Amino acid sequence: MTIVQLEYIMAVDEKRSFTKAAEICHVTQPTLSMQIQKLEDELGIVIFDRYKSPLEPTKVGKIIISKARKIIREFNGIKEYLTNEKGKLSGQFRIGIIPTLAPYLVPLFLPDFVKQHPDSKLIIEELQTETIIDYLQKDRIDLGIAVTPLEEKELKEIPIFNEPIYGYVSTDHPLFKKERLSESELENAKLWLLNQGHCFRNQALKICNQNQLDTQNMEFIYESGSIETLKNMVNISSGITLIPALAAFSNINDFNMVKKFEAPEPLREVSFIVNKGYLKDNLIKELRKSIIEKIPEEYTIKYKNGRVIHWR
Amino acid sequence: MTIVQLEYIMAVDEKRSFTKAAEICHVTQPTLSMQIQKLEDELGIVIFDRYKSPLEPTKVGKIIISKARKIIREFNGIKEYLTNEKGKLSGQFRIGIIPTLAPYLVPLFLPDFVKQHPDSKLIIEELQTETIIDYLQKDRIDLGIAVTPLEEKELKEIPIFNEPIYGYVSTDHPLFKKERLSESELENAKLWLLNQGHCFRNQALKICNQNQLDTQNMEFIYESGSIETLKNMVNISSGITLIPALAAFSNINDFNMVKKFEAPEPLREVSFIVNKGYLKDNLIKELRKSIIEKIPEEYTIKYKNGRVIHWR
DNA sequence: TATTGTCATAGTTTTTTCTTATGATAATGT
């Protein structure tokens, strides 16, 4: 006994004809005939009285059909439930975003998103990557936004855009006069960096081919917790640092201090992170749409000359 | 999505192990793994979290499993319902029996049967074969007992026993001195016969190779409605007739008038007649048991030298 | 009486399911 067989008898019951039933089931008439016969054999009853014209279900047949109808309804109910579950964009969504992204990204998409989806409520937390991973696994957040790849097999990464990484150079710094920075020039540079735990710290070090900071030759050390602090440090110290693109133009007064790298430009891949098998595809789709709408188009298209920084 | 897949996830949920679940499903572990994967793909969700140990269903998984459990329960419910329906031997059973059998057969099995099945109530009617067929099709009776084959394709025949046919010869009749009758001797005999409509009339004619009665040469015509009348007619008229075995010994005083035929002995096949797909297998089984218990054993075993009379 | 419409049967092809063999990874015991 299979679900398909039950569907067949329902079709025959509806159409009162094997031929027509086969049509609506998108199979040939012999296929349907044989399956119904098999079912009848297995159950040891006759479901349809072929001698009547138009054919009709037997007494038992009617009972079986009504039972079948119920089963099919519930069977399809599973898929319906899931599409519903995935589709609905209401309720709470707990989102964790890394600190080097959140202050610049959230203000971009959040206002419009809440306007478009009044039934949904986003709860956004600034979390470092490790915490995002932990919280996802513990179901304390639904979605993370972080830099990938993470290589966590329990999680699924859905790339959103590639964020270029720029230099931020004090007007007093020797590199300030250059149009474009090259990565090699930074290899032994004294960089202002975020403190441990921020993934952007590792990304930056990677770009400069430095595995760890050469603290020996530096005049003083100040590891900041935010990119804004970093920029301020550069400003007052004639220094240099690296900043992600979205952070670069948060203050319209320092356009000139932002220096692009020569191609291939270093990039970081920003992705949604979800548990594998996460239901709310729709949340992801909508959120993605909102974000992509607001960020520069060139971030989303595949960078021809970009170099994605794998940092883990 | 198939029922089997749902059964698999239920087994995994119960055992919390693919391997053990495969065992109780009587398949190998890869089979089960693949089917569950297929289901997960189709539904677009992950049902089991394989990273946990022991593995456990995801949040959605739990919901799907509970839905699956319900479906499986109802699915099996169909078969349960049917075995129940077929198995139960209670309620009314309407039975039609041909008149040449009923007076001799019913008293044989009925008393014991009702004793053994106090919850069932048999409603027995004497009906001629054509009426039995008609009533079965109109669902006015559940079961017929008649002589087969009928060659009615809507009906199913279940042979019970082969009833020999004997001659019943008046002591004054020339054939009375014979030990055994031969069919050829009867070819032009003047037989007492049942009137039209009784199948036994045709059976008797067939035995004598007579297609219709040669009324010309007969002294008088009296077509009887019952075998008892027939026997009486023979007694008072020095005549001869044919009677089925069960009727032969209903009166212990005329043993000597009953003459067997030479082998191959003419027989008539007595069968249950039911609608194809009739549910109550159990009724049939029990009834059959009751009947076979009471009739001579040699009727039930295949007659080596018997000649079954097809009469229709 | 020929025609059409309906379902059954036969023989093949295609698809699906299952199996065996093997591999990767995590848990467990020495």
Added chain:
DNA sequence: ACATTATCATAAGAAAAAACTATGACAATA
């Protein structure tokens, strides 16, 4: 710490099931 075992995934081939095309029997209809 290292070998062992347990557990699930993957791959490739075998077996089973379901589908198709072609055809046949039969009844209803023109």
